Each structure stands twice: as C-alpha cells, then as structure tokens.
Amino acid sequence: MSVTVRVPAKVNVQLAVGAARPDGFHDLANVFLAVGLYDEVTVTPSSDGLRVTCEGPDAAQVPLDRTNLAARAAEALAARYGRTPGVHVHIVKDIPVAGGMAGGSADGAGALLACDALWGTNAPRGELLEICAELGSDVPFSLVGGAALGTGRGERLTALEAGGTFHWVFAMAGRGLSTPAVFREFDRLAEGRDIPEPVASRDLLDALAKGDADALAATVRNDLQPAALSLFPELADTLSAGRAAGALTGLVSGSGPTTAFLTRDAGSAEKVAEALRASGTCRSVRVASGPVAGATVL
Numbered sequence: 001m002s003v004t005v006r007v008p009a010k011v012n013v014q015l016a017v018g019a020a021r022p023d024g025f026h027d028l029a030n031v032f033l034a035v036g037l038y039d040e041v042t043v044t045p046s047s048d049g050l051r052v053t054c055e056g057p058d059a060a061q062v063p064l065d066r067t068n069l070a071a072r073a074a075e076a077l078a079a080r081y082g083r084t085p086g087v088h089v090h091i092v093k094d095i096p097v098a099g100g101m102a103g104g105s106a107d108g109a110g111a112l113l114a115c116d117a118l119w120g121t122n123a124p125r126g127e128l129l130e131i132c133a134e135l136g137s138d139v140p141f142s143l144v145g146g147a148a149l150g151t152g153r154g155e156r157l158t159a160l161e162a163g164g165t166f167h168w169v170f171a172m173a174g175r176g177l178s179t180p181a182v183f184r185e186f187d188r189l190a191e192g193r194d195i196p197e198p199v200a201s202r203d204l205l206d207a208l209a210k211g212d213a214d215a216l217a218a219t220v221r222n223d224l225q226p227a228a229l230s231l232f233p234e235l236a237d238t239l240s241a242g243r244a245a246g247a248l249t250g251l252v253s254g255s256g257p258t259t260a261f262l263t264r265d266a267g268s269a270e271k272v273a274e275a276l277r278a279s280g281t282c283r284s285v286r287v288a289s290g291p292v293a294g295a296t297v298l
C-alpha cells in the first residue's frame with residue numbers, strides 16, 4: 001500500500017522584506033501564488049526505516065539524508081503520534097531545485113500529508129500547518145496552495161481571493177542560489193539604510209482579486225531581487241530577454257534564481273517561452289498557470 005501526494009510550486013508576486021530580526025529571520029509580507037508545476041511524493045511502508053529517493057532531471061542535487069524536508073516531515077509527524085517513521089519516501093521532482101519556487105517545501109508538505117494518510121493519523125489541519133511552519137517558512141503555503149498572504153517569517157497565512165488564472169513563463173538558471181545567502185546579501189545591501197515594515201500592496205491585492213494581469217504586472221515586486229541579481233548578475237539578461245519577448249513583466253521568483261514572466265494569456269506565454277528558449281540566457285523554460293490547489297492526495 002502506498003499514498004501519493006501532488007504538490008505545486010509557488011511564485012511570489014510580492015515579497016516585501018523587513019529588517020533582520022534578532023532570530024536572524026526577516027519579517028515578510030509575502031504574496032504567494034501556487035502554479036501548476038508539481039512534485040509528486042509517494043510514501044510506502046518500509047521495514048528498514050526512513051529512506052528517501054528522488055527521480056527527475058535535477059535529482060542529483062536533492063539531498064537524500066535527514067536534511068531533506070520530506071524526511072523531516074515524516075519524522076515530525078511520527079514523533080507527535082509516537083510512531084517510528086518507517087517509510088520509503090519517493091519524490092518525482094519537476095520543480096526546479098534551489099530555484100526560489102519552494103520545491104523543497106513542496107516535498108515537506110507532500111510527505112507530511114502522505115504520511116498522515118498512510119498512517120491514518122488524520123491530524124487536524126491546524127496541527128499539519130503547525131508542523132509545516134516548524135519545517136520552514138514556505139511549507140505551510142505548499143500545503144494550502146491557491147493564493148495567500150504570508151506574514152511573520154512567511155508562515156502565518158491568510159487566504160486571498162484570485163479572480164482569474166494568471167499565465168506565467170519560468171526560466172530556470174544554470175545553477176541554484178541558497179536562500180540564506182540571498183537574505184545575507186539583502187542585509188549587506190541594506191546596511192545603513194532604514195528598512196520599512198513589510199506591508200502587502202493594496203493595488204496588488206486588488207489586481208489579484210480582479211484577475212487583472214496588466215494591473216498585477218504593474219504592481220509585482222520582489223525586495224530580494226537586487227540581492228539575487230547581485231549574487232547572480234546574468235539573471236538581468238534573462239529578465240531583459242523575457243520582457244523583450246512580450247512578457248507584461250519579469251521578476252526573480254522568491255530568492256531566485258528562477259525568473260518568472262507574467263503574460264496576458266496562454267498563447268502569449270507560449271511565445272515568450274519560445275523566445276526565452278532561443279535566447280540562450282537560461283537552462284530551460286516552462287509554462288505554468290495559477291492559482292492551483294495545494295498539496296492533494298491522488
């Protein structure tokens with residue numbers, strides 16, 4: 001017997017970052033949108049303890065030890081319910097690794113939901129969300145999906161209304177970026193400056209609620225983008241190529257280095273994707289739309 005859960009990637013349409021807190025984290029106003037690029041996490045009972053395997057083009061970069069969020073999720077749920085986490089977790093990875101699209105978080109949320117179903121623990125939703133928040137700031141959103149505002153370090157979620165489907169193109173870079181390194185670069189660039197409290201933009205939330213791609217394009221904003229560009233200057237070429245190809249706007253997704261391009265419709269997304277593939281400024285290109293549902297048992 002086994003259970004498979006499908007979990008989407010995310011793009012941040014707004015990532016407002018406050019000053020570093022005493023605990024090293026940053027307060028955020030983080031507007032998440034779940035998009036239709038998915039990892040699938042399958043759990044199967046295993047007599048030789050907790051084991052993680054992974055397949056997919058980027059599988060070699062995925063840690064298979066206890067640092068993998070999927071392994072930590074299985075351990076956390078087992079610990080709460082006094083069980084041993086005897087499962088084989090297999091990840092079919094389609095979300096870019098270290099790409100700023102919450103691929104690791106998706107696997108954490110997926111393994112948690114899958115183990116909950118496999119073991120019949122039926123943990124209340126609030127408890128699953130609590131475990132997600134312990135695993136990482138983006139993990140609760142991977143569980144709920146859709147569109148949401150994350151405050152605190154991004155883990156406290158308020159569901160948002162999205163009045164339509166937004167069409168995106170994602171350009172994957174030739175290497176990854178470490179999220180802590182990007183936040184450290186944000187701190188370095190911010191030195192000596194006053195950092196305002198992070199707040200969600202009213203205009204952006206309205207654009208999202210109306211499903212208005214032009215208005216959303218005019219209001220998207222990622223405060224981590226200058227830090228990501230500072231560590232990975234070639235991303236500027238990818239952003240220029242996507243904008244020149246007709247995207248409404250382009251931005252770095254989360255801590256990067258994946259770049260995200262908002263387009264007016266599905267046809268335009270295909271055209272932008274083709275131009276980006278031909279541009280030689282990225283490793284690969286994918287088209288995906290959102291919002292989509294969060295982690296779902298198949």
Ligand code: C5P
Binds near residue numbers: 027135181
């Ligand atoms: O929460 P998560 O484990 O995903 O965070 C990874 C790293 O990103 C943290 O160790 C921290 O360096 C940085 N981070 C932050 N502020 C946040 C979220 C993450 O500084 N709100």
